[in-house]
Amino acid sequence: MRKPVIAGNWKMHMTCAQAKEYMDSFLPLIGNDFQTRCNVVIAPPFTAISTMSRLVAGSSVDLSSQNVHWEEQGAFTAEVSPIMLLEHNVKYAIVGHSEPRKYFSESDEQINKRAVSAQKNGLVPIVCVGETDEQRERGEAERVIRRQVEQGLERTDPDNLVIAYEPIWAIGTGKTCAATEANRICSLIRSWVPSPNLVIQYGGSVKPENIDELMSMSDIDGVLVGGSSLDPKSFARIVNYMPN
Ligand code: PGA
Numbered sequence: 001m002r003k004p005v006i007a008g009n010w011k012m013h014m015t016c017a018q019a020k021e022y023m024d025s026f027l028p029l030i031g032n033d034f035q036t037r038c039n040v041v042i043a044p045p046f047t048a049i050s051t052m053s054r055l056v057a058g059s060s061v062d063l064s065s066q067n068v069h070w071e072e073q074g075a076f077t078a079e080v081s082p083i084m085l086l087e088h089n090v091k092y093a094i095v096g097h098s099e100p101r102k103y104f105s106e107s108d109e110q111i112n113k114r115a116v117s118a119q120k121n122g123l124v125p126i127v128c129v130g131e132t133d134e135q136r137e138r139g140e141a142e143r144v145i146r147r148q149v150e151q152g153l154e155r156t157d158p159d160n161l162v163i164a165y166e167p168i169w170a171i172g173t174g175k176t177c178a179a180t181e182a183n184r185i186c187s188l189i190r191s192w193v194p195s196p197n198l199v200i201q202y203g204g205s206v207k208p209e210n211i212d213e214l215m216s217m218s219d220i221d222g223v224l225v226g227g228s229s230l231d232p233k234s235f236a237r238i239v240n241y242m243p244n
Pocket of ligand 1: 009166170171172173174203204205206224225226227228
């Protein structure tokens with residue numbers, strides 16, 4: 001049985017003070033019953049992780065990092081290692097998000113090293129894959145996603161990771177991928193990774209208005225939410241989804 005993972009990626013938003021204000025409003029809105037339906041995860045910026053680790057204590061909300069390095073320590077300016085995250089009870093690590101892929105030229109090989117090391121150290125990687133607008137228009141979407149999945153997951157344990165299918169043209173644009181198309185791609189990914197436990201999320205302009213339809217799809221096991229996770233009321237409505 002695949003338990004959905006509803007994750008909020010705060011990106012480069014939220015000071016520690018803002019995180020506290022957010023959680024004061026968010027936690028009462030989601031209660032405790034969600035645990036029987038889904039796992040709820042928040043990925044704050046690194047500077048708010050220690051504060052967030054205190055704020056989620058006693059709730060069932062888990063923490064994720066927005067990236068993770070493959071080494072435990074060393075001369076890697078600006079990077080954060082898995083053991084540093086474990087110290088703050090972080091459980092998941094997003095790797096291969098389209099923003100570091102685009103702005104910092106992250107390669108599938110680097111993303112794979114991050115995912116392998118995350119697993120080795122007891123973190124659950126959330127491996128993001130997805131095509132650009134141009135790739136979709138050229139009919140290359142499936143080939144691109146397949147390459148990202150195969151290279152990104154090399155030497156990983158598919159029973160202990162999450163894949164987030166995030167079409168890049170749908171991220172932060174308000175353009176959601178039709179639920180049926182998102183489901184088709186998620187089921188295709190599932191056919192390439194033979195694990196009955198593989199959790200596959202959809203991400204890209206997820207909001208209160210489309211969450212119920214997305215969560216009604218057979219192969220979508222949760223969502224990775226950017227913009228709408230920044231408002232506690234919106235993200236709580238997403239956590240409290242009601243499949244059709
Ligand atoms: P969005 O971002 O929900 O703002 O489109 C999704 C993501 O980048 O994970």
